[in-house]
Amino acid sequence: MxxxxxxxxxxxxxxxxxxxxxxxxxxxxxVPDYVTKQVPEAQVVGNAMFTYMFWDVYDATLYAPKGQWQSDAPFALKLDYQRSLDGKKIAQRSVDEMRKQGISDEAMLSEWRDKMAALFPDVEDGDVITGVATSDQASEFYINGELAGTIEDTNFTQSFFDIWLSEKTSEPKLRKALLQK
CATH class of the missing domain: 1.20.5 (Single alpha-helices involved in coiled-coils or other helix-helix interfaces)
Incomplete structure (x- = not known):
């Protein structure tokens, strides 16, 4: 027995x-190849579905070296879209979220919105936009695995990723899941 x-x-x-x-x-x-090129030893830190009201909008995945996120180290945030959205509205929503974080320089926000609008396409269910914060604090954006462009502005990079990762985020549950805190 x-x-x-x-x-x-x-x-x-x-x-x-x-x-x-x-x-x-x-x-x-x-881990996508384009992430491992910028994020050494990239591993998943956390993952969560962002839902607005009752609609699934995107599945977010955060990658960082050895799965340990640090704001000053390279990392990537991949958004797998679950619905169709207009690229210009994605850019505007990003600016609105940055404003909620405390960014008040309207000329700078307008410039950033224009840069994002030029990079972000209209998305359909199944499209993927990945933002990579590089080791030199630039932001690279990949659309379905292809480099769409880079914004070389450390203030932009910090403000953009703060939308999801800052303690001031408007989505604290999503942040908690991404950071595994």
Whole structure:
């Protein structure tokens, strides 16, 4: 009787360890190539669905070196869109969120909105926009895995990613899930 329980327990432990190793390997393999080029040893930090009212808008995934996010290190935020949205509205919503964070320089916000509007296309269900904060604090944007452009402005990079990652975010539950806090 004891031997059978011991064998069953051993099997459960081995299966549990195998599942943990397998899930880590799947997560490591799921990091897009264009992310690993800018984010060394990129791993998933966290993932969450952003829902507005009752509509799923996008699935957000945060990548950082060894899965440890730091605001001053390279990282990437991938948004897998679940619905169609106008690119200009995405840019405007980003500016509105930056304003909520405390950015009040309207000339700068207007310039940033124009830059984002030029980069962000209209998206359909299944499209992916990934923002990468590079090691020199520039922002690279990838549309469905292809580089769409770069904004080389450290203030923009900080303000843009603060939309999701700052303590002042308008979506604290999403932030918590992305940062695993």
């Amino acid at each position: 004891f031997q059978r329980r011991y064998s069953t327990l051993k099997l459960v432990i081995v299966l549990g360890i195998s599942l943990v190793v397998l899930s880590k390997n799947v997560l490591a393999q799921s």
